Amino acid sequence: MLARGAGLVLHGTTLPAMKRRVLVASNRGPVSYQFGPDGTLTGRRGGGGLVAGVTSGLAAVAPEAEVSWICAALSDADRAAAHLRPAAEEPGAVPVRMLDIPPDIFDRAYNNVANSILWFVQHMLFDTPNQPRFGREFRQDWAAYLDYNEAFAAAMADEAAAGSGSCAGVRALIQDYHLSLAPRLLRDKLGGGDADLGIAHFSHTPWAPPDYYRMLPAEVGEAVLDGMLGADHVGFHAGRWAGAFLDCCAAILGAQVSGARDGAGLVGRVVHRGHVSEVAVHPLGVDAGALRARAQEDDVRAQAEVLAAVARGRKLIVRVDRTELSKNIVRGLDAYRELLATRPEWHGRVVHLAFAYPSRSAVPEYRAYTQRVRQTAAEITAEFATPDWNPLVLEVKDDYPRSLAACTMADVLLVNPVRDGMNLVAQEGPVLSERGCALVLSREAGAAATLDGDALLVNPYDVSETAAALHQALALPQAERRRRSDALAATAAASPPARWLGDQLAALDR
Numbered sequence: 432m433l434a435r436g437a438g439l440v441l442h443g444t445t446l447p448a449m450k451r452r453v454l455v456a457s458n459r460g461p462v463s464y465q466f467g468p469d470g471t472l473t474g475r476r477g478g479g480g481l482v483a484g485v486t487s488g489l490a491a492v493a494p495e496a497e498v499s500w501i502c503a504a505l506s507d508a509d510r511a512a513a514h515l516r517p518a519a520e521e522p523g524a525v526p527v528r529m530l531d532i533p534p535d536i537f538d539r540a541y542n543n544v545a546n547s548i549l550w551f552v553q554h555m556l557f558d559t560p561n562q563p564r565f566g567r568e569f570r571q572d573w574a575a576y577l578d579y580n581e582a583f584a585a586a587m588a589d590e591a592a593a594g595s596g597s598c599a600g601v602r603a604l605i606q607d608y609h610l611s612l613a614p615r616l617l618r619d620k621l622g623g624g625d626a627d628l629g630i631a632h633f634s635h636t637p638w639a640p641p642d643y644y645r646m647l648p649a650e651v652g653e654a655v656l657d658g659m660l661g662a663d664h665v666g667f668h669a670g671r672w673a674g675a676f677l678d679c680c681a682a683i684l685g686a687q688v689s690g691a692r693d694g695a696g697l698v699g700r701v702v703h704r705g706h707v708s709e710v711a712v713h714p715l716g717v718d719a720g721a722l723r724a725r726a727q728e729d730d731v732r733a734q735a736e737v738l739a740a741v742a743r744g745r746k747l748i749v750r751v752d753r754t755e756l757s758k759n760i761v762r763g764l765d766a767y768r769e770l771l772a773t774r775p776e777w778h779g780r781v782v783h784l785a786f787a788y789p790s791r792s793a794v795p796e797y798r799a800y801t802q803r804v805r806q807t808a809a810e811i812t813a814e815f816a817t818p819d820w821n822p823l824v825l826e827v828k829d830d831y832p833r834s835l836a837a838c839t840m841a842d843v844l845l846v847n848p849v850r851d852g853m854n855l856v857a858q859e860g861p862v863l864s865e866r867g868c869a870l871v872l873s874r875e876a877g878a879a880a881t882l883d884g885d886a887l888l889v890n891p892y893d894v895s896e897t898a899a900a901l902h903q904a905l906a907l908p909q910a911e912r913r914r915r916s917d918a919l920a921a922t923a924a925a926s927p928p929a930r931w932l933g934d935q936l937a938a939l940d941r
């Protein structure tokens with residue numbers, strides 16, 4: 432996801448009953464608040480691919496449904512806003528209920544369990560000689576994670592019963608690894624017998640195979656699977672992740688699992704504790720029309736002029752990432768260094784724009800990694816720059832219009848995560864490309880399942896292979912780059928957020 436945009440969305444409450452009711456639950460919500468100099472609160476649209484995908488998908492169902500979005504207060508300003516009723520609500524904005532979870536509970540659940548353990552397991556990123564280590568402290572963190580999930584389940588149950596007092600017709604869409612226990616907790620609260628309650632859980636991450644997943648303490652690994660299987664529908668971006676989830680359900684819970692491949696990927700069923708959960712693949716692509724329209728706006732065009740002055744007619748290799756450990760930015764820079772070292776014909780003819788935006792600075796591994804990104808970039812500049820050629824521009828300050836502008840101009844887009852649930856940049860780049868862009872893509876991104884035919888796929892650990900792919904991408908004839916990016920854009924546009932969300936609701940209606 433290219434990152435964030437601004438716009439006011441305000442906190443609100445429930446709408447009149449009768450329509451289909453859709454509850455979304457996610458840790459990060461569609462709005463975040465800041466205190467102004469005079470202490471007043473202003474809201475901005477929240478960032479990230481999950482928020483963008485759900486927001487865009489909801490826009491398509493909102494006229495037919497009564498929607499509310501439950502999320503956590505992430506800052507002091509959010510906490511203040513969580514207790515206020517706004518004077519006005521922006522037309523069309525989704526009503527948001529922000530939960531003021533006690534800061535210590537939130538910190539343990541979000542930083543210590545969700546981001547430092549569950550996210551690491553699913554991305555298979557532990558430095559296993561040293562991490563993880565599950566002792567008494569972790570058990571306290573885990574208790575906080577349970578409380579955090581309980582707070583969400585209670586709020587969802589409350590919203591579900593609002594208005595008519597019945598949860599009939601309620602569709603709960605629960606997002607990601609922060610809320611793996613919430614489906615079961617919600618089902619227990621609302622009574623499993625209500626035929627017209629539908630609960631879905633969607634993982635935006637990969638899923639680890641049983642041998643790796645087993646690293647979790649037994650009771651934790653089982654609780655996560657059992658929690659998610661409280662849902663009627665369990666979704667993933669790619670068949671690989673859905674398959675690994677089914678394998679974990681069979682190996683760890685001993686659940687009864689069946690699976691079949693069809694055109695849309697893997698679809699399976701898990702029977703556990705007398706309840707059937709459907710497991711399905713819903714790839715999230717992009718709303719191509721909206722994205723291209725956004726790229727025509729003045730702020731993006733102005734950034735394109737700035738970047739054109741940086742490139743001065745040279746070819747552009749672009750990457751846009753949050754600085755997450757999974758994004759493999761250091762090996763990407765190493766591959767660029769190897770390209771310049773082994774292919775001197777590109778000296779003076781190419782510029783690498785590397786946008787690496789801040790993420791999760793509360794996690795120590797992230798701070799250390801950000802430092803390595805800066806260090807590697809400085810080394811490349813020191814080694815190759817000449818008085819009239821700067822081979823590398825590293826930007827660490829998030830700038831959405833600049834990210835869009837870079838994608839419109841890229842000759843090559845580098846997306847090389849070691850593991851990624853989907854990856855939206857790999858799809859947004861080709862959609863935005865104005866003159867044709869070759870995509871160098873990690874085979875370990877969920878997006879590789881659909882983009883493999885027209886991208887140049889690489890093993891993300893193989894720096895030399897990535898360097899060779901960058902060379903091949905730069906050297907492609909213009910017409911071939913164009914053909915490839917048109918095909919990639921068509922694939923990305925075929926799974927817009929409206930379809931991603933609509934298909935999940937349709938599955939719950941069945």
Ligand code: G6P
Nearest residue numbers: 459479481607635636790791852
């Ligand atoms: C990553 C994960 C997503 C997750 C997001 C949360 O991008 O792949 O699945 O939802 O992080 O980010 P946050 O900044 O809210 O911790």
